[in-house]
Amino acid sequence: MVLELERPMISLRHVSRHYGPIRAVDDVTLDIAAGEFFSLLGPSGCGKTTLLRMLGGFDAPTFGEVFIDGKSMAGVPANRRPTNMVFQNYALFPHLSIRENVGYGLLNRKMTKAAVADRVAQALEMIRLGHLADRWPHQLSGGQRQRVALARALVCEPKVLLLDEPLGALDKKLRAEMQSELRRIQRAVGITFVLVTHDQEEALTLSDRIAIMSAGRPLQIGDPRSLYEAPENRAVAEFIGEMNFFRAEVQAVRPEGTSVRVDGLGDLTVATRGTVAAGSAVTLAMRPEKIVLSWERPPHTDGMIEGRVVSETYLGDRCQYGVAVANHAAPIRVVTQNNMPGAGRQQDRPVWLDYPREALLLLTM
Amino acid sequence: MRMGSRPLFVFAVLYVIFLYAPAMLLPLFSFNDATMIAFPLNGFTLRWYEGLLGNAQLMAAFKNSLVVALCAAAISTCIGICGAKAVTHRKLRGGKAAVGLIMLPLVVPSIVVGISLLMLARHVLDIELSLWTVGIGHVLLCVPFSMLVMMSRLEGFDRSLEEASLDLGQSRWGTFRRVTLPLALPGIVASFLLSFTVSLDEFVLAFFLAGNETTLPIYIFSQLRFPSRLPDVLALGSCILLGSCLLVLFAEWLRRRGIQSAFSRGI
Numbered sequence: 001m002v003l004e005l006e007r008p009m010i011s012l013r014h015v016s017r018h019y020g021p022i023r024a025v026d027d028v029t030l031d032i033a034a035g036e037f038f039s040l041l042g043p044s045g046c047g048k049t050t051l052l053r054m055l056g057g058f059d060a061p062t063f064g065e066v067f068i069d070g071k072s073m074a075g076v077p078a079n080r081r082p083t084n085m086v087f088q089n090y091a092l093f094p095h096l097s098i099r100e101n102v103g104y105g106l107l108n109r110k111m112t113k114a115a116v117a118d119r120v121a122q123a124l125e126m127i128r129l130g131h132l133a134d135r136w137p138h139q140l141s142g143g144q145r146q147r148v149a150l151a152r153a154l155v156c157e158p159k160v161l162l163l164d165e166p167l168g169a170l171d172k173k174l175r176a177e178m179q180s181e182l183r184r185i186q187r188a189v190g191i192t193f194v195l196v197t198h199d200q201e202e203a204l205t206l207s208d209r210i211a212i213m214s215a216g217r218p219l220q221i222g223d224p225r226s227l228y229e230a231p232e233n234r235a236v237a238e239f240i241g242e243m244n245f246f247r248a249e250v251q252a253v254r255p256e257g258t259s260v261r262v263d264g265l266g267d268l269t270v271a272t273r274g275t276v277a278a279g280s281a282v283t284l285a286m287r288p289e290k291i292v293l294s295w296e297r298p299p300h301t302d303g304m305i306e307g308r309v310v311s312e313t314y315l316g317d318r319c320q321y322g323v324a325v326a327n328h329a330a331p332i333r334v335v336t337q338n339n340m341p342g343a344g345r346q347q348d349r350p351v352w353l354d355y356p357r358e359a360l361l362l363l364t365m
Numbered sequence: 366m367r368m369g370s371r372p373l374f375v376f377a378v379l380y381v382i383f384l385y386a387p388a389m390l391l392p393l394f395s396f397n398d399a400t401m402i403a404f405p406l407n408g409f410t411l412r413w414y415e416g417l418l419g420n421a422q423l424m425a426a427f428k429n430s431l432v433v434a435l436c437a438a439a440i441s442t443c444i445g446i447c448g449a450k451a452v453t454h455r456k457l458r459g460g461k462a463a464v465g466l467i468m469l470p471l472v473v474p475s476i477v478v479g480i481s482l483l484m485l486a487r488h489v490l491d492i493e494l495s496l497w498t499v500g501i502g503h504v505l506l507c508v509p510f511s512m513l514v515m516m517s518r519l520e521g522f523d524r525s526l527e528e529a530s531l532d533l534g535q536s537r538w539g540t541f542r543r544v545t546l547p548l549a550l551p552g553i554v555a556s557f558l559l560s561f562t563v564s565l566d567e568f569v570l571a572f573f574l575a576g577n578e579t580t581l582p583i584y585i586f587s588q589l590r591f592p593s594r595l596p597d598v599l600a601l602g603s604c605i606l607l608g609s610c611l612l613v614l615f616a617e618w619l620r621r622r623g624i625q626s627a628f629s630r631g632i
Binding site for chain 2: 077078079083084087088091093094095104105107109156
């Protein structure tokens with residue numbers, strides 16, 4: 001699980017945080033590279049925020065050690081760490097103007113007043129809010145406050161920027177805008193970003209790498225593509241995107257692949273992943289959009305699945321169908337683009353499903 | 366006019382009269398040119414007010430009260446800030462029990478507190494009764510008010526603001542000075558004013574704990590025995606009434622003016 005990085009900006013070594021009998025973070029070891037946009041993704045209560053707070057110095061590990069830029073952070077309080085945080089609710093100081101909020105982190109620096117003013121003006125320019133410098137936080141919209149919080153943290157030029165669900169309170173359109181803004185700023189400043197989010201789309205869009213967290217541990221760490229295309233276990237496959245699952249039994253393990261008998265799909269050979277033994281029960285997973293749906297009977301139906309449409313969900317640009325097939329309990333979910341002729345047909349029609357063999361993923365856990 | 370609002374309006378007017386009419390008698394008779402408190406009024410005079418300034422005993426008592434009230438308010442507000450910060454911001458073991466104990470003077474009759482403090486001062490510690498003992502008694506009485514005001518202020522306080530300040534490089538003290546204190550300022554002012562008024566008109570504890578120097582309520586009470594002095598007391602009462610009105614107006618003005626302009630300085 002530990003990637004060998006040239007020079008990790010952040011290193012966690014067997015970090016645990018226990019609250020009484022609860023293990024909020026449970027023996028986490030991982031490295032984050034300098035300049036990386038790293039996301040901690042998971043449902044609420046998975047320990048991602050606790051982990052972030054331990055990086056920021058607001059919480060201390062019960063066991064294990066945190067290193068930032070090669071230095072141990074044990075006993076180093078938040079105000080002496082090379083990190084800055086963007087809080088979930090922005091935490092702008094209500095009694096200070098926007099300019100004073102942004103300049104707050106420079107108060108104790110040995111800088112001339114002019115230099116401070118310069119830095120603040122630059123930061124406000126970067127978030128395109130220079131014209132609002134003399135307003136108060138309560139006069140700004142949610143998106144503007146979010147950007148001010150970002151500028152306030154970045155003006156300190158931290159080595160690591162920590163973001164705690166920074167876009168959670170914004171509406172969908174604004175969130176998309178802020179995502180590209182975040183990415184743009186991260187590329188521009190080159191600082192290591194660590195983002196906590198429960199929004200998988202946000203994590204996939206923004207991150208270089210993602211750790212999917214559950215019960216205080218990372219289930220899998222990887223870049224967005226590998227997490228989506230090759231989840232290592234069922235929990236990850238379920239958490240990211242939509243997935244069809246098939247129960248299967250291993251028939252034989254051969255060099256060219258594993259032969260499996262799959263409920264609803266029949267006998268197949270798929271790529272071997274993990275350790276499998278003949279006779280063991282496994283799960284096969286397949287993304288709904290990998291499946292090709294035909295409304296008319298194709299000339300060759302070898303290897304295709306015949307089924308019946310039982311549900312139809314219109315998603316604007318896409319359509320999701322539930323297709324009932326023999327010998328498989330749940331309907332298979334299929335997503336098609338709405339540019340296909342025949343989309344939006346009525347229910348109960350017979351359909352034929354085709355799929356590339358490599359779309360089937362063997363999961364042992 | 367909405368249905369039913371007229372009876373409510375009448376009720377409200379009657380209620381306000383009930384509340385304030387007795388107090389309004391004070392200024393009315395304080396300008397009356399007669400020693401007897403009775404209608405019809407006799408004519409306008411300011412001599413009772415002039416008499417106030419010439420009354421050395423009264424001015425001494427007033428000064429004593431002011432000193433005791435200012436000190437008690439300042440001390441209890443400081444204790445209130447620290448105590449409220451402790452019980453609202455930290456997972457304090459026994460915090461709830463501590464709050465309960467601190468609030469006790471609110472429910473224990475002051476006569477009981479007065480007697481026990483008197484016994485403590487005279488028989489256990491053997492210290493002379495003075496304004497100091499009154500002041501200490503008043504602090505005991507004012508701390509619950511300060512705590513209540515400060516706790517409600519600090520409980521509505523977003524803890525991440527202090528974390529943000531730490532995160533941005535400020536020390537704990539810098540955070541307290543630059544973030545906690547300015548944001549708690551309306552509470553501090555409220556706590557100070559409340560403690561000040563509680564101490565200023567407190568009678569029972571002062572009665573038990575004052576030595577030779579009296580406070581204003583005790584002086585007023587002692588004067589009631591002499592009918593000829595009554596107009597003086599009325600004039601004094603009117604002054605106090607005016608003073609407390611000004612105090613309330615000042616507090617409200619401060620609140621509306623907000624903490625922003627008062628405490629933000631250029632960076």
